[in-house]
Amino acid sequence: MKDKPDTRELLLKVAKEEFLYKxxxxASMRTICKNANVTTGAAYFFFKDKDDMFCHLVVNEAEVILSHIVEIENENKIIRDDKKISLDSAIDINTLQIKGILKYMYDNFDVFLLLLCKSIGSSMENFYDKMVECFKNLNRDYIMNKRDTGEIGVYFDENILHNLVSLQVSAIVEPIRHQLPREEALKQVDVIARFFYGGWNELMRLKKA
Structure with missing residues (x-):
């Protein structure tokens, strides 16, 4: 049918409004269909269920961010191995990396508000945990090697690594959760990057007595 693409897009538009609100x-498929003036049968022609509809709204952007995190950590591996890069330069690079994440999130603000605040009960409710796991997995070998060689001289295990990475990711996404203006969120990045980079750097300096 000629109007099928338009019907699908209308359903997604109305669904996004419903998911953001409730x-x-x-959120109710029946309400979505009613507000879109579409029968439930027509909705199920395009989407398997409510979760499928939600995923169509968010999955592409979620995958972009997770892939971007991998790219960032690959860059950081090079930075860590380059002895010529100063601490201030490394912090500047990290600041730009975090700003890149936030800018993309603000370019797709409604999508990430759905993922971070409105996704409970959906198959995407673990998006934040996936971000944490992605950062953690990419840093695990480097940090645990530092621990095993004595360069981190305090007690340090997987749980501590998870907690610290979770704090870092939380600091990055909190502006979205609190719906701060874009400009204010980007202003916070300099402090966030310096705080966490300085914290990790301090851990690396704690030699065993």
Whole structure:
């Protein structure tokens, strides 16, 4: 049918409004269809269920961010191995990396508000955890090697690594959760980058007595 693409896009537009207002769990396919003036049968022609509809709204952007994190950590491996890069330069690079993440999130603000605040009950509710795991997995070998060689002289295990990485990711996404203006969020990045980079650097300096 000629109007099928238009119907699908209308359903997604109305669904996004419903999910943003009520969250995934409380959103209703019946209400979405009613507001779009579309039958439930037509909705199920395009989408398997409510979760499928939600995923169509967010999955592409979620994958972009997770892939970007991998790219960032690959860059950081090179930076860590380059003895010529000063601490201030490394912090500047990290600041730009975090700003890149936030800029993309603000370019797709509604999508990441859905992922971070409205996704409970959906198959995408673990997006934040995936971000944490991605950062953690890419840093694990480097940090645990530092621990095993005595360059981190305090007690340090997987749980501590997870907690610290989770704090870092939380600091990055909090502006989205609190719906701060884009400019204010980007202003915070300099402090966030310096705080966490300085913290990790301090851990690396703690030699065993």
């Amino acid at each position: 969250g995934f769990e409380k």
